[in-house]
Amino acid sequence: MSLHPRLVEVTERIRQKSQPSRDAYLGRVAAWAAKEPVRKGLSCTNLAHAYAAAPAGDKIMLREQRQPNIAIVSAYNEMLSAHQPLEHYPEVIRRAAREAGATAQFAGGVPAMCDGVTQGQAGMELSLFSRDVIAMSTAIALSHQMFDATLCLGVCDKIVPGLLIGALQFGHLPTIFVPAGPMTSGMENKEKARIRQLYAEGKIDRQGLLEAEEKSYHGPGTCTFYGTANSNQMLMEIMGLHLPGTAFVNPGTPLREALTAESARRAAAITALGRDYIPLAQVIDERAIVNGLVGLMATGGSTNHAIHLIAIARAAGIVIDWTDFDDLSAIVPLLAKVYPNGGADVNHFHAAGGMGYLIARLIEAGLVHEDVQTVMGQGLSRYAQEPWLDEGRLAWRASPAQSQDPKVLATVEAPFQPDGGLRLLAGNLGRAVIKVSAVQHEHRVVEAPAVVFDSQDALIAAFKRGELEKDFVAVIRFQGPRANGMPELHKLTPSLGVLQDRGFKVALVTDGRMSGASGKVPAAIHVTPEVLAGGPLGRVRDGDLIRLDAEAGVLEALVPAELWAAREQPTADLGGNEHGYGRELFAAFRHVATGAEEGAMSFMLPQ
Known part of the structure; x- marks a missing residue:
């Protein structure tokens, strides 16, 4: 189906106002790109420092400087339930990289504060700026000139935007985002909100409130309401930075581990050392940013991205503002009802068809750019799929053609409301x-x-x-x-x-x-x-x-x-x-x- 004329108009407006800064950005990226590992330019002392502690087999490959070396940049800590599963990802990634004839090194950790812990407290005043610290920390991790690709491990509010802003300063490197997935469903979100209001009215005590909160936030994984963390995952998927269908697979499952391993293998396959080079700067262009905006509107996503998506775009030399948000909101129907927009949580959204169903419907309606570059190659249609294990092997199949729960996922023809969130x-x-x-x-x-x-x-x-x-x-x-x-x-x-x-x-x-x-x-x-x-x-x-x-x-x-x-x-x-x-x-x-x-x-x- 042809693209909606307003989508074309907004994209072209963004392209025109961004041209000077975008051209300058792409010029810098082109100057950094090289067909050989950049570490060949390091001195022997530099190199010896960089792999002094590496296992013997990895050390041989790093010394030969012929195979890809993947940077792992992680926001792991034990306090964020969404990031606690990331603790064991580096070993999964290193093992998968070796199987692909590559190496992977933990390049650096970035800070990851939990807004759920600091909400309403003085520490929340550091939250927004933690995004910028994360961006700078990502740049420090990648500044060693040792890497041919990047895997960014992060999920929550300021963390994904910060990782992406930092990685975009190394736009010549292929970059894939690797999430942990949502925790299993706990207390229904509407019931949680009801209990919070009772507490505000003094009708239940603190112990009653705490018991409800513990039933809501009860295990490893992302909080299940559709806030900024899960909006991040939607964005990484519709902008082509995840493997397809990665966003909302629960942690601790065989499918989640298979996707993590495959992310490492895919990162190794798309470096400049091979024949399928896909640098980050090619993935994040004006069309990808517009696709992200459309996804935000179609799902009723986080208001925080009225700030973060602007900062992400500017890191790639692209200029957007709230007029662009508003113009797209006028043409994009609301297709998802996930709390606080409805009663369901993201596990229900995923079960109803999830991102694959959503992206397929938006492509059919001409409301997203299909002809974009993604980490999987050319075309957003690759993301109208869902992953599964076929006798233990990771595979993809077409997403459901029909919503599995019309109360959670709607059609473009009969949306929950005719315009965006x-x-x-x-x-x-x-x-x-x-x-x-x-x-x-x-x-x-x-x-x-x-x-x-x-x-x-x-x-x-x-x-x-x-x-x-x-x-x-x-x-x-x-x-x-x-x-x-x-x-x-x-x-x-x-x-x-x-x-x-x-x-x-x-x-x-x-x-x-x-x-x-x-x-x-x-x-x-x-x-x-x-x-x-x-x-x-x-x-x-x-x-x-x-x-x-x-x-x-x-x-x-x-x-x-x-x-x-x-x-x-x-x-x-x-x-x-x-x-x-x-x-x-x-x-x-x-x-x-x-x-x-x-x-x-x-x-x-x-x-």
């Missing part, structure tokens, strides 16, 4: 994004007086005092990257949800982030420019009438123009978030961070 809001408060896939239509337009706060804790305290039993728009300012590192404000969800359930018209407007699990309460987030940078959100005062209209894309303070223009910006009291928990070390990051619509980056990529 993310939208742009604009007006005299700036530009913002809103996730609407989990917001009921009757809650998508809110016009109510503002109640202004400088922290999420202040709002929760007001809720507990009974001061918010009314229609209102919560304005939470000084939450942008320069102010405090832009922590997620997911801690607000239960309280605002309670008030909405009581029949009040409520909404959130903030220059901070909400969450990959943004839910049923309308939230205009990432408002840019942020208040600390002089953004107009700082002019809002208690009682100002605010209009948030997700249908028309409007975010406005209904204040007379003369009065609005005369107002001064508030003074920020940031002393409480500059010290402790390592925040001192990130002062420079906060000082130079770009705005949310520019990727909230703390470094300037060459353009």
Whole structure:
């Protein structure tokens, strides 16, 4: 089927505005590419250091410098359930590489913090910038000039974007992402949300809440709701950086181990030393970025990617903004209902047909670019397949032609809603994004007086005092990257949800982030420019009438123009978030961070 004309239009617009920076990026990549291992340029001392501790057989191959050497860059730690399975991946990879006539070395580890642990705590103020630390750590791991390909082991929120941003600085190297998969299903997500609201209302105690949380997060693997971590896995698949069908296979299964081993063999096969050279810079182009945007809309993915995908694109010399998101959202139907957009979890999504079914339907509808390069070769159609074990051997077969559960995966002809999950809001408060896939239509337009706060804790305290039993728009300012590192404000969800359930018209407007699990309460987030940078959100005062209209894309303070223009910006009291928990070390990051619509980056990529 021919491509949708709007898809073609947006892709061409991105290509044109990106041409100078993209050409410069590809020029640098071409200068780094070589048909021989780059380690041939190292001195004997350099080489001896690099494989001094290698096993004897690997040492011979590394000394001969004729066979591929694969870098393993891992975000393993035991605290992230999604990353705990990665502990044993390096040995699986090394063994598979040897079988393929290659070697693999653990090149470096990158930090991996868990937003689920730091959510609502001071440590969350390091979360967004951990992405940039991960990118730099990836670059350090690959800087030894010893490698012909890269395997990136990571799953969660800032980790996959950071790994990809770092790897793109070595765009001449083939790169494959190797995930761990989701944990098995625990407590139903809607029940978990219900218990959280009961706790917010004081109707159950902390012990009851903890028991529910332990039933939800109970074993190795990724959290099963469709937040940023699982949105990452969707993106890596639809952008052609996974092996097909890899995203949502549970850890600790024979199929998962087979996919991990095959990732190593495939990485060895696509280096410049062979006949099927597929560098990362060829995989991530304008079409792949657009495919990622389409996947985000079709699944109601994480709002965090309104920041991360922009930063990823810029690392490849590609310029996108929220207008591109919004234009694609208008033509891409919502095809998945996964919590918080529905009752299912990602295991149900996978069982219903998963990524193979989704990608096949998008290709048929002309809503993605099929003619892209992937780590499997030319064509996204390779990803309309699912892996399986055929008498113990890894193989692929066509994904189901029909949804195995129409309540979880829909068709393009009869979608859950006719447009995508993310939208742009604009007006005299700036530009913002809103996730609407989990917001009921009757809650998508809110016009109510503002109640202004400088922290999420202040709002929760007001809720507990009974001061918010009314229609209102919560304005939470000084939450942008320069102010405090832009922590997620997911801690607000239960309280605002309670008030909405009581029949009040409520909404959130903030220059901070909400969450990959943004839910049923309308939230205009990432408002840019942020208040600390002089953004107009700082002019809002208690009682100002605010209009948030997700249908028309409007975010406005209904204040007379003369009065609005005369107002001064508030003074920020940031002393409480500059010290402790390592925040001192990130002062420079906060000082130079770009705005949310520019990727909230703390470094300037060459353009």
